[in-house]
Amino acid sequence: YATSGVLRPGAAPSIVRETVSTALLDAGWNYGQIGAWHATNLAIAKARETGIGWVSAFQCGHIGRVGAYGEQIVEAGMIAFGGVNSPGGRLTAAFGGAHRRTGTSPIMIALPGPTPAEPFVLDMATSVIAEGKVKVAANKGTPLAPDLILDGDGRPTTDARDFYGTGEHPKEGALVPVGGSNAGHKGFGLNLAMEALSGILSGAGTSIADQRGSNGVFIMADRKSTRLNSS
Secondary structure (H helix, E strand, O other): OOOOOOOOOOOOOEEEEEOOOEEEEEOOOOOHHHHHHHHHHHHHHHHHHHOEEEEEEEEEEOOOOOHHHHHHHHHOOOEEEEEEEOOOOOOEEOOOOOOEEEOOOOEEEEEOOOOOOOOEEEEEOOEOOOHHHHHHHHHHOOOOOOOOEEOOOOOEEOOOHHHHOOOOOOOOOEEOEOOHHHHHHHHHHHHHHHHHHHHHHHOOOOOOOOOOOEEEEEEEEEHHHHHHHOO
């Protein structure tokens, strides 16, 4: 994306609007890790002043592992909540559906642990498997466990190549939401919540947008977690 002109390495982020506890950050199409790092630092700074900080970011490249920003907040002595979506990046089927409708929409929660080196960090896709793991299986030619992906006709398959349309089925398949065939409505509910909190609140757009390679981001830091360290 950097060579195609979508990303602008070195671009400075800018605050579009803010209150004492919130901010909307334009990441300037810099690398996502840079934009998310700035958003996290801003959330921490606001939490130090008011007790809580919430920062949304748009025009942001792929931020990588969202748990890293939770760890950044925990290192500051706070608790963290965050999420990310991928405008235009459709990978996951709706519960009971057959085709791609949303991204993997990861959710992150992080809390201080018994020692600084032992935080609690939840960082999970709201699809039952991350797309990267499907790619690893496709490259290795190893089968996936059942109930993780669908083929291009919406049928369960264990052939990772069916997700990409490079197996026996020519159409692209889809990831299954967390919960699988029995409780996938719960996982898809979380998926849509992350779509809204990340893509709509930031203005980055949702999965129906046409901005592949971008992320909508929200990061929350809560200073009241310092009480946990003394209990």
